[in-house]
Amino acid sequence: MINIKKQRNLIFGLSLILLNSCKKDVKSSSINIIPNVKDSIKTKYANAIIPFFDDWKLILGDGSNVGIANNYENKDFFYTTNDGKVDWVVFKTPNGGDTHGTSNNTRTELAQIKKWYPKTANDKLSATLKVMQVSATGDARVAASHAVVVGQIHSADKHENEPLKIFYKKYPGHSKGSVFWHYEINTAGNNNSGRWDFSTAVWGDDFSVVGSKANTFPEEPKEGIALGEEFSYLIEVKDGIMHLTFTSDAHETKTFTKNLIQSEYTTKADIPEQTQKLFVPIGQDGVERETAYAGEGCFFKLGAYNQTNGKSPKVNKNWCSGAETHNGDITKQYADGNFTEVWFKTASITVSNAAVSNEGYFTKND
Known part of the structure; x- marks a missing residue:
């Protein structure tokens, strides 16, 4: 047992x-x-989708300079997403908040770390994108309301004006918006207060088509671009000439050229009719120096530069939208559509050997 x-x-x-x-x-x-x-x-970072971030510094919608944004995200302003088919890099910024430099507008935007000179340039920027949101509020009589700039050429020197801004703009209630581009004169003399933009339509209307009253919108543009609809731009600057190409699957390809080193606006008689209506009545009636942007370092920008702000239209009827900003509260602005959001699928940059450091621009504006 x-x-x-x-x-x-x-x-x-x-x-x-x-x-x-x-x-x-x-x-x-x-x-x-x-x-x-x-x-x-x-996390899938932006540089895994568009591997070109070594050429840029990232400015956020709170006015801060992140620097080179490899392996970086900020869920308020800059991150990645997937639409069920492909990955995108998202640039998002509110109507109101801290801004970068002397601008009235917030931006989540890349700024090139080198600058080049138009006369000796051989530089390119291309991008494929879709705009997902523009501000839900803004005075319809103000040309900048409900608009975002998705690509730029900016001067780093003297007045720091902009020979190119590529806009998307859509009024509330419209199915489609407009794509257009601006040339800003490089004002002659030391006083830059007389500067003005000339706007050229790509698909839809140009900047000058505005509402008759604060809440009365113009007719919806023909041949426009809807929110969420892809389009592409290519900017090439060589031997002083800027070449622009705009493409979209459902639209006619459009091309433009502009001389950046020889002005066509050197006398009052040269001021175009569009400018006479938009800018001259508010005292912006300057002329451009004969050599335009020759001798000035220029650089590319890409992202979401919100053109809608909370300043009163009484300050400037073209650029001050009187939009809702909730006193800069980002959460509230994002909740009720008072922001802009742009998704980029692809982008590339070509920097010429003649390009030099652009650090002076950031030192002045950060």
């Missing part, structure tokens, strides 16, 4: 050892699985 009891105890003991061993194996297997799940949901 004693031997049988000992045998039973031995068998029971061995069973416990085997059972505990199995539990340890199961627990060990679970520990190995968890890190693999975490690895599979790691």
Whole structure:
């Protein structure tokens, strides 16, 4: 009897050892699985989608300069998403908040870390994008209301004016908006207050088409672009000439050229009719220096530069929208559509050997 009891105890003991061993194996297997799940949901950064961030500094919608934005995201302003088909880089910024430099407008935007000179340039910027949101509010009589700039050429020197701004603009209630581009004169003399823009339509209307009353919108543009509809631009500057190409699957390809080193606006008689209606009545009636942007360092910008702000239209009826800003509260602005959001699928930049450091621009404006 004693031997049988000992045998039973031995068998029971061995069973416990085997059972505990199995539990340890199961627990060990679970520990190995968890890190693999975490690895599979790691953040996809913007530079994994568009690998060109070494050429830029990133400015956020709170006015801060992030610097080179490799392996970086900020869920309020700059991050990545997937629309079910492809990955996109998202640039988002509210109507009101801290701004960069002397601008009245917020931006989440890349600024090129080198500058080039139009006369000796051989530089390019291209992008494919879709605008997902423009401000829900703004005075319809103000040309900048409900608009965002998605690409630029900016001067780093003297007046720091802009020989190119590419806009998207859509009024509330419209199915489609407009794409147009601006040339801003490089004002002659030391006083830049007389500067003005000339707007050229790509698809839809130009900047000058505005509402008759604060809440009365113009007719919806023909051949316009809807929110969420892709389009592309290519900017090339070579030997003083800017070449622009705009493409979209559902629209006619459009091309333009502009001389950046020889002005066509050197006298009052040269001021175009569009400017006479928009800018001259508010005192912006300057002329351009003969050599335009020759001798000035210029650089590209790309992203979401919100053109809608909370300043009163009484200050400037072209640029001050009187839009809702909730006193700069970003959460409230994002909740009720008072922001702009632009998604970029692809982009590329070509920087010429003649380009030099643009650090002076950031030193002045950060």
